[in-house]
Amino acid sequence: MLSVIRLLAFIFVGCLVQVACGQALDARLEEIDRRAQEIMADWNVPGMAVAIVKDDQVVFAKGYGFCILAGDEPVDADTLFVIASNSKAFVTASLSILVAEGKLKWDDRATDYLPELRLYDPVATQEITIRDLVSHRSGLGTFSGDLLWYGTTYSAAEILYRTRLLKPVTSFRNQYGYQNLMYIAAGQIVERVSGQPCADFVRERILEPLGMNRTTTSVRDFRENVASPHNESGGSLRVLPHGNVDNCWGACGLNSSVADLSRWLRMQLARGQFEGRQVLDSQQVWEMWQPSIALKISEDAARFNPTRNFLAYGLGWQLSTYQGRRVVGHGGGLDGMISQTAMMPEEKLGLVVLTNSESPVSSILRETIFDIMLDVSERKDWNAEYKERIAGRKQAERSAEEKRLAARIPDAPPTLSLEHYCGTYRCPFYGDVTISLEGGHLVLRMLPAPDFVADLEHWHYNCYSIRWRSTVNYRFPAGSVNFTIDANGQSHQLVIDQPNDDFWFYELDLRRVQE
Secondary structure: OHHHHHHHHHHHHHHHHHHHHHHHHHHHHHHHHHHHHHHHHHOOOOEEEEEEEEOOEEEEEEEEEEOOOOOOOEOOOOOEEEOHHHHHHHHHHHHHHHHHOOOOOOOOEHHHOOOOOOOOOHHHHHHOEHHHHHOOOOOOOOOOOHHHOOOOOOOHHHHHHHHOOOOOOOOOOOOOOOOHHHHHHHHHHHHHHHOOOHHHHHHHHHHHHHOOOOOEOOHHHOOOOEOOOEEEEOOEEEEOOOOOOHHHEOOEOOEEOHHHHHHHHHHHHOOOEEOOEEOOOHHHHHHHOOOOEEOOOOHHHHHHOOOOOOEEEOOOOEEEEEOOEEEEEEEEEEOOEEEEEEEEHHHOEEEEEEEOOOOOHHHHHHHHHHHHHOOOOOOOOHHHHHHHHHHHHHHHHHHHHHHHHHOOOOOOOOOOOHHHHOEEEEEOOOEEEEEEEEOOEEEEEEOOOOOOEEEEEEEEOOEEEEEEOOOOOOOOOOEEEEEEEOOOOOEEEEEEEOOOOOOOHHHOOEEEOOO
């Protein structure tokens, strides 16, 4: 009789604990909901979606705002967003399937499967492995060569062919350099080994088993309930068209919803298992979460996020710590769309934030959600912290613009008449850029990227300021071009000085083609 009473008491106490835990979770989710709305409003984000996974359950999935500025279609958990570099983990997951099936190894040489792959450094060409491709340790710099795919008509094969002319910035495997081009190569290896395009492999072997039925592998497949991208132009938001990045498949390419990505996170947190089915090999999931190359943490970054005392990259995943927990995650960004996925495996906790504007909201919410779900007693106001940092960055931009304006020499005439600057300027790795005279002023056209057209206005001497036309989605700050004059008084080199955080115009060595 006593044992029965004890058992009933144990069950009763267990029920009370479950109720208390449920109430605590509900309160935390209510706080997250409130903070999400506040943060979104502060940053003027048109639309956003958030989902949280805990203990293999989707405990929160909600949309906010609208799919398009001034529209009436609300964002919900099924709304599709471009997830950009969050696609990378799907490529490494595809490779892990092939590894588990014995069709390749992480440390196989990449050229065994992609013999046409060539890098500037012959040693790197000979030795680069699949692991090197997907852990950003090729020796190429962060974002090096991204002008090859952004807005261009080049195929993936043409992009990789031109990669051989890109000079490395460090020795092979010496330092981290975030490389989209190497992920294009990784996607091509999936295709060579599996016999089907990487996008199709991802769909058949990952998306369909997980029931990620809304997720698409191209913007060409969009149908309904799709968020439009936005960024600032002239001090106000503008709606952008969806850019086609099919030539960059592997580095980006997927479009998904928080409802679908919750399934992806549940599978990851369950070490490859989803609702009784083993989608990925458990050991391979662990392998992808292991650091392949360390990243430095600056003093400024350490002050900003003092509990992040470790930073590395695995295989398609960024690895770090936060509040004493391991974090496995990634960010994604393309024109007008910024996103975050992140997991704390030991807490069985995951989150996804998708936004349709270029703001730090997804990062702010990542830390805010973690703090609330972990019940951190002394929390930073991440929204205020990011506001301060962005304000500082904008002030630096204003100071740089003031300095640029002050350095202008008024009435300093050009060396040549306008027609003498016209012609074709060729970069071996990129292709041709033309300068033409239209309507009394010079016009720049980047031929591999048909939308990249700029009107040039005389600044001083042989320097002209750039005014990109509205066909360019990226929000470039003030830039300029400078013509170099040779000993014969001819324009023979075009130097594009276009500051920005993503595309390295200084890599272009544009020399005039003699006609």
